[in-house]
Amino acid sequence: MKKRLTEPEFHEAIKGLDVGSQTLEIARGVLIDGKPQKEFAAALGLSRGAISQAVNRVWAAHGGGILPEGYVRVSAILPEHQAFIVKKWAEDARKKRQHKK
Structure with a gap:
């Protein structure tokens, strides 16, 4: 990542x-x-x-190595269309964390 x-x-x-x-x-x-x-x-x-x-x-x-409570870091090899979906999920989660600050 x-x-x-x-x-x-x-x-x-x-x-x-x-x-x-x-x-x-x-x-x-x-x-x-x-x-x-x-x-x-x-x-x-x-x-x-x-x-x-x-x-x-x-x-x-x-604090790049520190994850918020309830989150885990994953690494996976996926078909392109699935990787696109997972990247969107990651972006959505990042935005949600940012709005909580």
């Missing part, structure tokens, strides 16, 4: 986080825009490890 954040989640995660503008640019591109990390590595001349570390700093600040 790809790590993704909404714009409000990203802003909440970076509040008080002591990182540079380049780290924020990288994390925003990967977590919000869904750009591949290797794209940033090539464009900025940085190692993939450095890019991963930038993304993980913001992801960890968000």
Whole structure:
């Protein structure tokens, strides 16, 4: 599962986080825009490890590994039409959690 954040989640995660503008640019591109990390590595001349570390700093600040009570993380290989449905369910659940905040 790809790590993704909404714009409000990203802003909440970076509040008080002591990182540079380049780290924020990288994390925003990967977590919000869904750009591949290797794209940033090539464009900025940085190692993939450095890019991963930038993304993980913001992801960890968000609490990316912590699931809300009553939720479980799943990984599955499905036919395309079923995967589409599951992705819609995940998006609906994310929106419901966001409205509770």
